[in-house]
Amino acid sequence: MPACHRRRPPGTDPHPEELGSALTNEQITTDYSESLLEFITPALKDPADTLASLDKIHRFAYSKLGNEYLWSPSMPCPLPAEEDIPIAYYGTSNIGQLKYVYRKGLALRYGKTMQCIAGIHYNFSLPEQLWPLLKQAEGFVGTDRDYQSSAYIALIRNFRRYSWLLMYLFGASPALDAGFLRGRSHQLEQLDAETLYLPYATSLRMSDLGYQSKAQAGLTPCYNDLNSYTDSLRKAVATPYAPYVEVGTHKDGEWVQLNTNILQIENEYYSNIRPKRVTYTGERPIQALMARVSSTSKYAAWTSTRSCHWASTSRKPASSTPSCCIAHSTTARCSRTTSAAMPPRTSSPWSRKAGARACSCNARASRWK
Template sequence: MSELLNRRLSLLGQGDNLSLLKQCLHGIERECLRVTEEGRLAQTPHPEALGAALTHEQITTDYSESLLEFITPALADPAQTLQSLENIHRFAYTKLGSEYLWSPSMPCPLPAEEDIPIAWYGDSNIGQLKYVYRKGLALRYGRTMQCIAGIHYNFSLPEKLWPLLRDAEGSSADERDYQSAAYIALIRNFRRYSWLLMYLFGASPALDAGFLRGRAHQLEQFDAETLYLPYATSLRMSDLGYQSNAQAGLTPCYNDLNSYTDSLRKAVATPYAPYVEIGTHKDGEWVQLNTNILQIENEYYSNIRPKRVTYSGERPIQALMARGIQYVEVRCLDINPFLPTGIDLPEARFLDAFLLFCALDDSPLLGYLECGNCTGNFLSVVKEGRRPGLMLQRHGKPVALKEWADELLERIAPLAELLDRSQGSDEHTKALDLQKAKVSDPSLTPSAQVLASMTEHKEGFSRFALRQSQAHAEFFRAQALPADEQQRFETAARESLEAQAKLEREEDKADFDLFVSAYQASILAISN
């Protein structure tokens, strides 16, 4: 254990400090495709009974009209966060008719590119902006890639913890800068160790063969309709997933917040020649918001993001620069197709211990060589993480995945114990033990279990996924929400529809071109 981590554990284990750890906040966003009874992409509009995707706080759409996104509030107890997620699923199933929620991350058999519906948010300027942004994503990356779904885990440490650490360590930084620097340090350690999450929780070793649209690949044939890799953990997070030549040179520096925001600010203001050649309009219609490397900040795809809740009309970079980092969003988690909500409490408990370890342990700046090792280790694990004897790179030297994973879990154990002490339970230690078992026996990992289930039932990816989707639908439909909770969702849906209608009715009907120009100018005006 590092000296810094030892000191911090000792400090947080004292008296009133221990109770601070009960104030960590946890939020979950779960994406999932709507599919037909046959397991094909639903071509129906976003169900009006679920509310307006533009204005509903908990039920919206991601890229496609068929790609739902469920959002929980940030709560201190992850068990309550997961209950909130389950309640959203139960409500959704009362409005889906014969449709299902697709159980895994990789999509169902998809129609032709042009037949994948882009999410629609109405006629307001902001609604149109969201639609044009998605048209730009289709133009840049293709619609197929945008149908991949995942779990996003939002995590924050209590605000009172940071001044406690700062004062104990004699830092001269103000509270905002110290907190931001600490979250950036967490992100650096996450970059170092996130390969472990892909081994433990990756659940996408196979996909529908049509997903690749005839592209060259190095996958193996499982059956006529399924491609896979025998030792893969997460093809979703591999180079088969969300890729961009334009973003290839964009690796934001995680050495401080200013360098991170500056790299993104430049990317949303720097033209990219192939996009310039296309332009923003075709036949008089908008096809992308601008011709820059990124249309907006959120187009940058990363495994983890520093975040700050934004004010109305404020852009993410503006919020980070003005008020610093408030929480992190972990974006690399696959949906576990064996779990009705795609994630369970033991996974959340382990994530808390893992992220607390990343936050409190030593986190040296990332040099060029180590950055390359981080990327290489991650890609090795997502494509062959269960391969016996797999070697990773640590400090420029080879190390066995199993050896390093065992070491990391031992280093995380004191954090799990500290969280258990703060809550008077042993749940985090039990969650850690489950992960130790997966390192000892790769057949216990979700990725191995997916392939084992497909083999046992003699079925390809899509039939496996539909079977799981049907089982989850039965689970949610078997028990209705309490009447007051159902009514709360009904009210939220109705109010969101009213809010969108009010926005469209009362909005200053400014020219959309001017609206986009003002939106673009808001980022160009920022200077460090």
């Protein structure tokens, strides 16, 4: 694990003004903490172009960080005390306060330390022109939307079936800072005075020491079809969870969580692959998935690909291409960016034609001095 030090306690500085507003910048924002940067690429046809875009954002952010560094592993570097980890702040607007209280709820439910784990999410979808050919080749009887929905759900099932192999082959987080465990029991070995590891570990991020939730352990969405999946999440966002009920939503007159249900919102559900789509203003993720349904469809129609964290924006979706969002266990190698000072973009990802939105990525990394 790379070693990086800063003169002040790590991870306590606010989001740099030079990187623009974390609430409105389309390419650089914050994830959970003020020090946890998130880079978002536009949707592009070629993965090589996506990586080039990510590299461009990365270089721009680095030019604005001064004597700060970006921490590349997904497991965080030495963290300050739990109470000193700053939650990302997005201003006093309604949406800004919603995002802030949601993160306060995450801290209450899972602890700030776990929320500082970084990672890479990528989005992909197939072009519209391909679907009729696949449908004909398979002899599928039904509407185009029926076929697309069933095919993407099948893809999700197969990804989950083999996800263990992907983590084994491509996982890249075999070590972590000893302070990350905060006294929890473990079976890790000592690498040096400050680092724990396992000789043949591939992804501690995806292990029971990484990004996990006991409250969500019993949440097992059904992937038979889109309806069964959304029904599971709808139940989770409407079912009270006793430990959260005991805490309540307010303390000393301040919000501490959005509600006392198993999930505050659908985004809280953690999975290595999920169906995702752009949401309209005031639309919940579940509503977005189910909103545009074919009149004869057994499944809901997915109608746009998007970067994983674009769901909270209110921009118009550009295409009718469905999308899958995948959380990878590899190390995060990126950070955050500004709006006004950002390098010019050739075109907006929201103005592309159907089939062009093939691949997009967002990546999170901590910045340290």
